[in-house]
Amino acid sequence: MAFSERTHQTRVGSRCQRLLSDMVQGSGIRPVLFLCYINELAEILERRVLQLNYLPMTSNYMWRLLMTDAFKLQNALDLLTKWANMWQLSVSVDTCCVLGIGRLPVTAPIDFYIDGHKLSLVSFCRDLGVTVSHDLKPTTHIRQIVTKAHQRNSTQFCFRRH
Numbered sequence: 001m002a003f004s005e006r007t008h009q010t011r012v013g014s015r016c017q018r019l020l021s022d023m024v025q026g027s028g029i030r031p032v033l034f035l036c037y038i039n040e041l042a043e044i045l046e047r048r049v050l051q052l053n054y055l056p057m058t059s060n061y062m063w064r065l066l067m068t069d070a071f072k073l074q075n076a077l078d079l080l081t082k083w084a085n086m087w088q089l090s091v092s093v094d095t096c097c098v099l100g101i102g103r104l105p106v107t108a109p110i111d112f113y114i115d116g117h118k119l120s121l122v123s124f125c126r127d128l129g130v131t132v133s134h135d136l137k138p139t140t141h142i143r144q145i146v147t148k149a150h151q152r153n154s155t156q157f158c159f160r161r162h
Contacts, residue, residue: 041083045076070109081115093117099125100134 007016084091093114098121100108112119124133124140131141 044079044083074112077112077114091115097122097125101136102134
């Protein structure tokens with residue numbers, strides 16, 4: 001099945017437009033094509049980057065493994081960048097960061113980069129609607145939700161008074 005010379009129409013009676021790339025949003029085949037497309041990246045990372053090690057207790061050995069794993073992670077980021085460039089995709093570097101897990105201050109053994117842009121080291125980040133903190137406790141997530149609820153409640157109250 002060829003995906004060239006495709007057209008789409010936004011409403012009945014409108015002019016057909018030629019699709020230059022991508023699929024029409026809501027298309028039934030779009031998720032399948034996305035999985036086929038992204039599967040190559042998973043295979044590249046699996047072949048070229050070994051799984052990260054679990055850290056043993058001795059600090060000297062732990063530091064060497066941590067550095068090895070850090071270089072493997074940077075290698076994975078470089079492969080991601082190379083793959084994205086090959087397919088003319090852009091990685092949204094502004095939304096990427098490094099989250100250290102453990103007691104504060106958590107520091108990365110090296111700086112991590114995507115396409116030459118240094119990733120910031122953070123103590124918490126939001127992913128798929130959930131705020132994950134360095135200590136993996138839900139406190140930051142709950143605090144943000146409560147704050148948001150209070151803001152919505154006070155806004156609704158102000159509208160009712162007028």
